Amino acid sequence: xxxxxxxxxxxxxxxxxxxxxxxxxxxxxxxxxxxxxxxxxxxxxxxxxxxxxxxxxxxxxxxxxxxxxxxxxxxxxxxxxxxxxxxxxxxxxxxxxxxxxxxxxxxxxxxxxxxxxxxxxxxxxxxxxxxxxxxxxxxxxxxxxxxxxxxxxxxxxxxxxxxxxxxxxxxxxxxxxxxxxxxxxxxxxxxxxxxxxxxxxxxxxxxxxxxxxxxxxxxxxxxxxxxxxxxxxxxxxxxxxxxxxxxxxxxxxxxxxxxxxxxxxxxxxxxxxxxxxxxxxxxxxxxxxxxxxxxxxxxxxxxxxxxxxxxxxxxxxxxxxxxxxxxxxxxxxxxxxxxxxxxxxxxxxxxxxxxx
Numbered sequence: 001x002x003x004x005x006x007x008x009x010x011x012x013x014x015x016x017x018x019x020x021x022x023x024x025x026x027x028x029x030x031x032x033x034x035x036x037x038x039x040x041x042x043x044x045x046x047x048x049x050x051x052x053x054x055x056x057x058x059x060x061x062x063x064x065x066x067x068x069x070x071x072x073x074x075x076x077x078x079x080x081x082x083x084x085x086x087x088x089x090x091x092x093x094x095x096x097x098x099x100x101x102x103x104x105x106x107x108x109x110x111x112x113x114x115x116x117x118x119x120x121x122x123x124x125x126x127x128x129x130x131x132x133x134x135x136x137x138x139x140x141x142x143x144x145x146x147x148x149x150x151x152x153x154x155x156x157x158x159x160x161x162x163x164x165x166x167x168x169x170x171x172x173x174x175x176x177x178x179x180x181x182x183x184x185x186x187x188x189x190x191x192x193x194x195x196x197x198x199x200x201x202x203x204x205x206x207x208x209x210x211x212x213x214x215x216x217x218x219x220x221x222x223x224x225x226x227x228x229x230x231x232x233x234x235x236x237x238x239x240x241x242x243x244x245x246x247x248x249x250x251x252x253x254x255x256x257x258x259x260x261x262x263x264x265x266x267x268x269x270x271x272x273x274x275x276x277x278x279x280x281x282x283x284x285x286x287x288x289x290x291x292x293x294x295x296x297x298x299x300x301x302x303x304x305x306x307x308x309x310x311x312x313x314x315x316x317x318x319x320x321x322x323x324x325x326x327x328x329x330x331x332x333x334x335x336x337x338x339x340x341x342x343x344x345x346x347x348x349x350x351x352x353x354x355x356x
Contacts, residue, residue: 004063004230006056006271013057016064019043023068030071033148033189037112039072040079045094045109049084050219055274062223063230070234070330073227074190075145081220082113082153085165088216089206101203104133105169107151114152114170115220116195117211118142125197127156127166127204134204136168136197144192146170146177158208165211166202174200186333215281218291222273224337225298229266231331232302235309236263238317238324255312259305266301269294289350292343299338302331 005012012020022039023029030036047061048054058080066073090099093109118141125138136156143152149170155163168175178193211217236259243252273294281287306328317324
């Protein structure tokens, strides 16, 4: 299969090559969570920020890591997303810029970050301004690696309907991740659980509503799609040798060809979207619509690749090849961040709203 580069020549950049080399020196990449998060912090010091001219490179980096370890990419992507959000808010720890006082919750260059913005029925997180500053009260669902990360960017309601983004020290007072069971066979090391906040000190990041309205909100969703694409490339790699072997029949070539064509099309979608992000998405193209289209195209390619791999390889590698079995399980769960027909309906709704 082709390299994970979003350029047609297929050559990895020096940053991607260097990062892959550092990953190769970690025998437990993605499984040793503490070591992998330390590695993510180090990668974050060199990785580009979306929307500033190197979005292709950012997505190539995420895809390349996902091809090697889906779990590691699942840890790296939110960390880099958080750094990008902080950058958009004017925070740059290396230069000492901290206009929102994120350092007040102990955040700095060595922090490992998550982004917790999910909502679910029966849970609600409120942000309350007290004489001593902002505090968080309530429960936030689906907080990945809350037991392991040092900090997170968390959305909380400041009134009945409006939300604001806050930085919080996950190891500080008033923060209690749930210890519930995590039965996942995919991404078993990326545990997601609710977190209870009991007057946990927090620092605002951006004004009310800024997190959801900023252009970068859509960019983050496409960064996740880049991880899906890279992980699917890893699954498709398993189709090459069977198709090359002496006993390969025409169907082995068909399965490889269908996966390759789908992933090449998804590559083109990601590449064009990256260029649009860096050039400034034209006014006639809604940022959310662009992100949903990209995610849908990549999900379809990844889903087809999983199906082709199952049909071509049968059950043997799923029970005898731990690397392939892990990659397939990880990707299946990771793709559930896409909501299928509901997200397709959102594309239709946004398309109608665009009026063109």
